[in-house]
Amino acid sequence: MNKITCVCLGVRDMERSVCFYRDKLGFRTDCMEESPRVCFFDTPGTKFELYPLGLLAEDICPDDPPAVGGGFGGITLTYNVAKREEVDEVIELVRAAGGTVVKKPQEVFWGGYHAYFADPDGYYWEVAWGPDFKFDEDGMLVF
16 A cells, blocks of 8 residues: 555535636536536546545534534645746745735755645645756656
């Protein structure tokens, strides 16, 4: 068991989240509905899924679903880029799409350049560039 085939985010408003990721940030999907029951996006190596938060909690445990309150859950998603200037470009795209810039682009102690934003449901994303980042033909980060 050494792969992640799908990352699912439980979202409070499917229409808002689909619009944010598909229409404003350009994530690719065959899903063209405004408020689908579920939406899968095609990303290199992993599917990215949006699913209604309450239904996701019920799916985990119908008799005692986990609490769906806010707060930092200790998980971030990362979008690694090939060029330093892409960090700034992505953050401007996110800002224009209505995301919240949590940490402005800046140098990092390990020699890279990064920033953080939150999506409409408060999920944290890091956008990062590193001088030694290399990508394979499928766009996967190679260390």
